[in-house]
Amino acid sequence: MGKIFYIMGKSASGKDHIYARLAAHEGLGLKKLVLYTTRPIRAEEENGKQYYFVDDKELEEFRSSGNLIEARAYHTVHGIWNYFTADDGQVDLENADYLGIGTLESYVKMREYYGKENVCPVYIEVEDGERLARALKRERGQEIPRYEEMCRRFLADQEDFSEEKIAAAGITRKFQNVDLEECVEEIAEYIRQA
Numbered sequence: 792m793g794k795i796f797y798i799m800g801k802s803a804s805g806k807d808h809i810y811a812r813l814a815a816h817e818g819l820g821l822k823k824l825v826l827y828t829t830r831p832i833r834a835e836e837e838n839g840k841q842y843y844f845v846d847d848k849e850l851e852e853f854r855s856s857g858n859l860i861e862a863r864a865y866h867t868v869h870g871i872w873n874y875f876t877a878d879d880g881q882v883d884l885e886n887a888d889y890l891g892i893g894t895l896e897s898y899v900k901m902r903e904y905y906g907k908e909n910v911c912p913v914y915i916e917v918e919d920g921e922r923l924a925r926a927l928k929r930e931r932g933q934e935i936p937r938y939e940e941m942c943r944r945f946l947a948d949q950e951d952f953s954e955e956k957i958a959a960a961g962i963t964r965k966f967q968n969v970d971l972e973e974c975v976e977e978i979a980e981y982i983r984q985a
C-alpha cells in the first residue's frame with residue numbers, strides 16, 4: 792500500500808528545495824501531488840506542473856461532487872485566489888507513493904480524507920533567527936523585494952504553526968534543515984522506513 796508524504800513548515804524553512812530534491816530522488820519513486828489554483832497562470836508556468844489552473848466553476852464542481860479535500864481562499868489585490876486539493880483520481884495508493892506540500896490545516900484534511908495511516912507528515916524546522924535571515928536574503932534577491940509581506944508571513948507563521956497546533960495534528964517528528972543535503976537524506980530514510 793502506498794503513502795502520501797506531506798511536507799510542511801513555516802515560511803523559508805526550505806520546503807520547496809526539499810520537495811524538489813525528494814521528487815528527483817532516485818529510488819524513492821515518489822509521484823508529485825499536483826494542487827489546483829484559480830489564480831492566473833504565469834508566463835513561465837505550465838498547466839499540470841506547478842498547479843492545475845482552473846476557474847471558479849471547476850472548483851464548485853469539485854465541491855458539489857464531494858471531491859474537494861481542502862480549499863483556501865486568499866484575498867489579493869487582484870481578487871480572490873483559491874488554492875485547493877481535489878480527489879481527481881490522480882492518487883492511486885494501491886500502486887504508488889506520493890509527495891505533497893501544504894499547510895498544517897491542509898495536512899489535517901488530507902489525513903481525514905485518505906486515512907491517518909496513509910498520510911505521513913514531513914515537518915521541516917529551522918531556528919527562527921536563521922529562518923528570518925534566509926527569508927531576508929531570498930527577498931533581497933528579488934527584483935521587487937516585499938519586506939512587509941515577508942514580515943507579515945513570519946508573524947502569521949507563529950500562530951499558524953503554534954506548538955499546540957502541531958501537537959494537535961499529531962506531528963511528533965521534526966526534520967531540522969541546517970544542512971540541506973543532510974536533511975534530505977534524513978527524510979529519504981524516514982520515507983524508506985515508512
Ligand SMILES: Nc1ncnc2c1ncn2[C@@H]1O[C@H](COP(=O)(O)OP(=O)(O)OP(=O)(O)O)[C@@H](O)[C@H]1O
Binds near residue numbers: 805926
Ligand atoms: N539548509 C539551508 N541552508 C541555507 N539556506 C537554505 C537552506 N535550505 C534552504 N535555504 C534557502 O532558504 C530560502 C527558503 O527556501 P525555500 O524557498 O525552499 O523555503 P520554503 O519553505 O519553500 O519557503 P516559502 O514557504 O516561504 O515559499 C531559499 O532562499 C533557500 O535557498
